[in-house]
Amino acid sequence: MEDEYKKRFHNRELPHDDFDAEGLWEDIAGELDEGAAAKGFPWTYLGGAVLLLLVAAVGFILLRNDTTVKNTGDGAVFSENKSTEVATEATATLQENSGSKTNAEKEKSAVGADASDVVEKSDLKDKIVEKNDLATAKKGSTKADEENAFANDTREVKSTANVDKNVADIASQVIENQAINSLSENKNPAPLPTKTDKKNGAPIFGNETDITAKKQNKNGADSVKNAGEKEEASPLLFTAFTLLQNEDKTALDSFVIEFSPLIKKDKKTKEIAFFGDLYGGANTLLTDFQLQTDSLTDAIENKSENGLIGNTVGVNIGATYQGWQLRTGVALHTFNTRFDFRQTTTRNVLQSQVLKTVFIDSTGAVQNQVFGDTTVTVTDTRRIEHYNQYRLLEIPLEIGRYRTQGKFMYGVNVGVGFNFLLNQSGRTLDLNGEILDFNQNTTPVLCKDFGISARIGGQFGYRLTDKIWLTAEPRAAWQSGLLFEENVRVRAVSFGINAGVKMIF
Amino acid sequence: MHIDRDLISACKAQNRAAQKKLYLALLPYLRAVARRYLRDVSYEKDALQETFVKLFRSLEKYDPAKAPLKSWAARMTINTCLNYNERVIGLPAEEIENVPREGTEEVGTYTEKITDETMLDALRAMPAGYAEIFNLFVIDEYNHREIAEMLQISEAVSRQKLSRAKNWLRKSELLRLGAGVSVLVLLLLF
Structure with missing residues (x-):
């Protein structure tokens, strides 16, 4: 028996026809x-x-x-970036903080000042879009900005004159409606403006801000601040x-x-x-x-x-x-x-020459209209x-x-x-x-x-x-x-x- | 299989082509060795890969004056396979003096008609430690001193296990012959 084993297996070799010799060599190598x-x-x-x-x-x-x-703070280093500030501020015709540089600019913008003037005050020269409504602002500037993300240093300045005009029309209509409603409801003036910022007169967003705005007024531009000054x-x-x-x-x-x-x-x-x-x-x-x-x-x-x-x-x-x-x-x-x-904040402003009372006769015809100063609550949305x-x-x-x-x-x-x-x-x-x-x-x-x-x-x-x-x-x-x-x-x-x-x- | 010294020298110099040539020359023999020693032949490729990697990495230590490269490589293969049996496959903890398993369907003179694979199966069916010593002593012609050194056992244990392995095989052969005769008788009766 042992001899048979020795005879068959001693020095025996197995052909590798049925064996993946190349594959094994690849592994070894x-x-x-x-x-x-x-x-x-x-x-x-x-x-x-x-x-x-x-x-x-x-x-x-x-x-x-x-x-x-x-x-140098002139924005040149941001050639790859592009920013947008949507600064919507319904600025009243009467400013609570007269003398403030920022509010002065807002007032200027609100009365139809050339938007390029505002931009000139801003070293950043970014696109400025002013809207009175946040939703409108989103649709306009935000979408455009996303589409131009990291684009070349293309500075776009959009005139606010037309926007001001349109928004002003809307605002007037709203105020008029408010005045009519006031006849039958509440004639008490809204609370006066809340706390304001020491630097620019803008309201400080904080716990004191009453976010209860219902009405809007003419809009004003919140100019972009100069980063170089900061x-x-x-x-x-x-x-x-x-x-x-x-x-x-x-x-x-x-x-x-x-x-x-x-x-x-x-x-x-x-x-x-x-x-x-x-x-x-x-x-x-x-x-x-x-x-x-x-x-x-x-x-x-x-x-x-x-x-x-x-x-x-x-x-x-x-x-x-x-x-x-x-x-x-x-x-x-x-x-x-x-x-x-x-950021959304509300504040109260005094509006002059606002339609306050309307007298109507039995036929429905307007007999008389009374205009006067009134306080309105405005909503500021900044994005x-x-x-x-x-x-x-x-x-x-x-x-x-x-x-x-x-x-x-x-x-x-x-x-x-x-x-x-x-x-x-x-x-x-x-x-x-x-x-x-x-x-x-x-x-x-x-x-x-x-x-x-x-x-x-x-x-x-x-x-x-x-x-x-x-x-x-x-x-x-x-x-x-x-x-x-x-x-x-x-x-x-x-x-x-x-x-x-x-x-x- | 002829392996000249130039080929070995080239392999020592990490010449991949020479190493592949040596690999192809040794593979048939080492493969046969591995199949005899491995209890689970599915580890054949892994064991051979490990063997050849060890061989090429330790070729610097090889001294042609002491042994032929074929024997040196065979011993390396055997050691690797024994390690696989112990480390990967696992060996039974105790030796069992049991009766060999039932034989195959072979009828007639066992050693003439039994196939190589059946004979290897018989080796693999041996209790732990028997097949290795039988392989080493009978087929690969190692002496008991060398076997004792390789398996870390005494020469006496080596001799004892070899004797038991031979007895086990004889019993296995008798069992197979008995089974064959029984079948033959049954066939004649019907």
């Missing part, structure tokens, strides 16, 4: 390629690479700050993604999720292998305000900054070892957002839209654990990201409701020059060949954040999808 890269774990090289990237990034930031001309502005109410200067104050929290289908060359291996990948994709950013005090609720209740489509490009280098992965690299994130602020943009350079440092099952791979990555603000351009409001331009080279800036994020992500892959993997990497990053204003916390969520090529070297 792929594993050999990975293992040939290193003999020991390259902590020194990886550490050096990370240090080099950090030094390069810091140097880049410092160099850029030294050579860039300070912003460098000393008070702390901001709003910011977007990234980190700040006021470390001891509140922070903007950002949460980034990316889906990264990478083409990877990877394989389960027990040896160290180096790799590099190049990727790019799209992202979007969502933000959310978290108020810390109630006093600001009314002021920013309708203020928000929502993400649009942005992009991410980057390169990674790293190593795998027994199912572990360590990688670092550089990523450039461009986050685009739309700042959309809406500001602006497209903001933030560019960040990120140096991630991640460690991952992955497993392979046949052609599939799954795993998880955790790590940190070192974020450097490269550029920011956009607008926001300060506590007084003033429009505030910001960019990297002006004060204030909204984003920190440097911040650290914590990242975690999944890793799923499908092996196309022994050398190339197609993977998807949903990734989430919590980014420590920032805000100038201590009473507001802003959270941001970003979603992205990246694709790239990963190569073993």
Whole structure:
């Protein structure tokens, strides 16, 4: 029996006609390629690479700050952006705060002043659309602005003269109706204007504002404020993604999720292998305000900054070892957002020569009309839209654990990201409701020059060949954040999808 | 299978073409070895892949003066397969002196008509530890000292298990012959 076994099987060879010898060789060669890269774990090289990237990034930031001309506040730096302020203010013919520059402008506008005159007072030269009605404003300027997001530096100035005329007609009709109603109902005057702003006389939005407006009057233009004059502005109410200067104050929290289908060359291996990948994709950013005090609720209740489509490009280098992965690299994130602020306030103004009483005889004919001064409640609606943009350079440092099952791979990555603000351009409001331009080279800036994020992500892959993997990497990053204003916390969520090529070297 | 020194040198220099040539030269033999030692042949490809990767990575250590490359590679394959049996497939915790499983439908002289695969099945059906030692000693001609070294057992245990393996096979053969005779008798009766 033993002899039979020896005779049949000793030195026996099996032909591989029924065996995928080529496929097996491909697997073997792929594993050999990975293992040939290193003999020991390259902590020194990886550490050096990370240090080099950090030094390069810091140097880049410092160099850029030294050579860039300070912003003059004339809006030229916003060539990529376009903003709209829909400033609707039903200005009474009698001004409660005479002497106020702003109200003087409003009055001028209300009586039919040339809109270009108003624009000339504004260094920003943005499109100004004046409407008496919020809905009308939405339909007009907002839609147009969305269609021209990030367009070239096309400044559009729309005359308000015709608008004034039309709205004035409507307002007169409304007031007349009110006067008629007053005959049979209540002739008591509405309460006088509420608290006003010290600077421009405009009513301060706050708890004292009585939002009970029923009637509207002639409209006036609320001219766009000059951002260049606001460098000393008070702390901001709003910011977007990234980190700040006021470390001891509140922070903007950002949460980034990316889906990264990478083409990877990877394989389960027990040896160290180096790799590099190049990727790019799209992202979007969502933000959310978290108020810390109630006093600001009314002021920013309708203020928000929502993400649009942005992009991410980057390169990674790293190593795998027994199912572990360590990688670092550089990523450039461009986050685009739309700042959309809406504010509605009411106030009371004294209207002169308003139809107050109508005498009608038995035939229905008007016998007499009495005109006089009366107080009317007006509703002011202000809406500001602006497209903001933030560019960040990120140096991630991640460690991952992955497993392979046949052609599939799954795993998880955790790590940190070192974020450097490269550029920011956009607008926001300060506590007084003033429009505030910001960019990297002006004060204030909204984003920190440097911040650290914590990242975690999944890793799923499908092996196309022994050398190339197609993977998807949903990734989430919590980014420590920032805000100038201590009473507001802003959270941001970003979603992205990246694709790239990963190569073993 | 002829493997010259130049081919080995080229493989040591990480020449992929030479490595593939060596792979194709060794594959038929190592595949046969793997199928004899693996208790679950579905792991054949994995075991061979691991073997060849180890082989090419440790080729620098290979000394032609000590053993032919074929033997060196076979031993590497055997070790890999034994590891697979233990690590992946798992071995029974205890040796069982049981009766071999029922034989096949073969009738007549067992060793003449039984197929190769049936003989390998018989090896795989042996209690844990028997088949390996039988394979190593009878087919691959390792001595008990080498077997003891490879399996981390004593030479006495190696001899004992070999003896039991042979007995197990004899019982298995008798059982098969008995079954064959019974079937033959039944056929004659009807």
